[in-house]
Amino acid sequence: MMKKLNPSLYVVFFAFAYFSSFAYAERLVMITGANRGLGLLLSEQFAQGGDKVIAVHRHNETPASLNSLKTKYPGKIIMEKLDLTDLNEVIKLGEQYRHKKTPIDILINNAGIYSPREPQNNTFQNLIQNLPQLEESMHTNAEAPMLLSSSLLPNITQGTEKMIIFLGSAGSRFSVDDNKRNRMGLTYVMSKSALHKAIDQAATDLKNPQKCLSQATCKDEQQVTMVGIDPGWVDTDMGKGSKNSQPETGTAEQATKKIYQLITSGTLNHTMSGQLINTSGQKLDW
Numbered sequence: 230m231m232k233k234l235n236p237s238l239y240v241v242f243f244a245f246a247y248f249s250s251f252a253y254a255e256r257l258v259m260i261t262g263a264n265r266g267l268g269l270l271l272s273e274q275f276a277q278g279g280d281k282v283i284a285v286h287r288h289n290e291t292p293a294s295l296n297s298l299k300t301k302y303p304g305k306i307i308m309e310k311l312d313l314t315d316l317n318e319v320i321k322l323g324e325q326y327r328h329k330k331t332p333i334d335i336l337i338n339n340a341g342i343y344s345p346r347e348p349q350n351n352t353f354q355n356l357i358q359n360l361p362q363l364e365e366s367m368h369t370n371a372e373a374p375m376l377l378s379s380s381l382l383p384n385i386t387q388g389t390e391k392m393i394i395f396l397g398s399a400g401s402r403f404s405v406d407d408n409k410r411n412r413m414g415l416t417y418v419m420s421k422s423a424l425h426k427a428i429d430q431a432a433t434d435l436k437n438p439q440k441c442l443s444q445a446t447c448k449d450e451q452q453v454t455m456v457g458i459d460p461g462w463v464d465t466d467m468g469k470g471s472k473n474s475q476p477e478t479g480t481a482e483q484a485t486k487k488i489y490q491l492i493t494s495g496t497l498n499h500t501m502s503g504q505l506i507n508t509s510g511q512k513l514d515w
């Protein structure tokens with residue numbers, strides 16, 4: 230005969246079931262340029278916060294930085310290889326994820342390039358000599374992030390957060406002063422300005438019910454939040470790359486914490502879609 234259970238055990242059981250229904254739901258976050266700089270720090274922040282990260286890098290062998298992260302956060306890091314200068318590869322990765330129908334909660338297009346790094350070598354006067362760097366910059370900073378985002382739209386619309394984030398650059402706006410303008414390189418400014426305008430246009434497309442991929446996903450598409458975040462001038466390889474200048478905003482760790490807070494605290498919301506914002510969520514004018 231079965232023994233009757235102590236009623237207090239029922240209370241404990243139901244309390245456990247009740248509270249575990251509010252347990253943290255792991256999100257899936259794809260981050261490009263995840264092997265160093267802001268991308269690596271962001272990957273760690275999300276993994277530490279309990280989320281799963283698809284860490285995208287371009288190397289044949291997994292970078293040591295990502296192997297360490299994988300060991301530190303077991304089960305939290307998935308790797309994908311992608312060189313953003315190869316646009317066919319970008320589309321192929323998108324197709325793979327579309328085929329698998331994996332919901333992606335947040336896509337962070339972080340990878341970027343600043344080349345040539347010295348502003349005095351990256352001018353209008355030198356543009357012809359810099360053609361390979363111009364192409365690399367346009368592919369990496371503008372075309373590939375937009376293509377990847379577009380091809381992953383069905384995965385994003387199935388995600389809980391429906392966020393597409395790009396790392397933008399406040400220096401690549403019309404409204405910067407001459408001091409800042411003189412510190413910028415033309416190939417970088419061209420590519421980031423193209424990115425900023427594309428974010429504005431893509432967010433407008435997403436809000437328009439007449440442009441939906443399909444009727445079935447239309448409501449979800451309209452809920453996608455797409456923004457550019459300017460991290461400020463921070464001390465990553467990119468930020469400290471110039472001999473003539475010093476990062477003025479802060480450390481990469483500080484910027485990463487602010488970006489993470491912005492994305493996960495509810496500050497970043499759909500009303501900001503299409504904008505370029507700073508790490509506090511304030512809109513930056515063109």
Ligand SMILES: NC(=O)c1ccc[n+]([C@@H]2O[C@H](COP(=O)([O-])OP(=O)(O)OC[C@H]3O[C@@H](n4cnc5c(N)ncnc54)[C@H](OP(=O)(O)O)[C@@H]3O)[C@@H](O)[C@H]2O)c1
Pocket residue numbers: 261262263264265266267268286287288311312313314338339340341342369396397398399459460461462463464465466467468469476
């Ligand atoms: N640091 C700043 O002061 C600053 C200011 C404004 C905006 N941003 C933006 O913030 C983002 C992150 O910058 P960061 O400072 O972290 O730069 P970073 O330290 O130079 O790191 C750049 C990352 O992008 C990856 N990457 C570059 N080209 C790639 C390609 N063709 N395919 C795949 N991955 C590629 C790099 O991979 P590899 O290791 O393989 O090269 C690296 O992981 C960039 O979009 C940048 O423009 C930075």
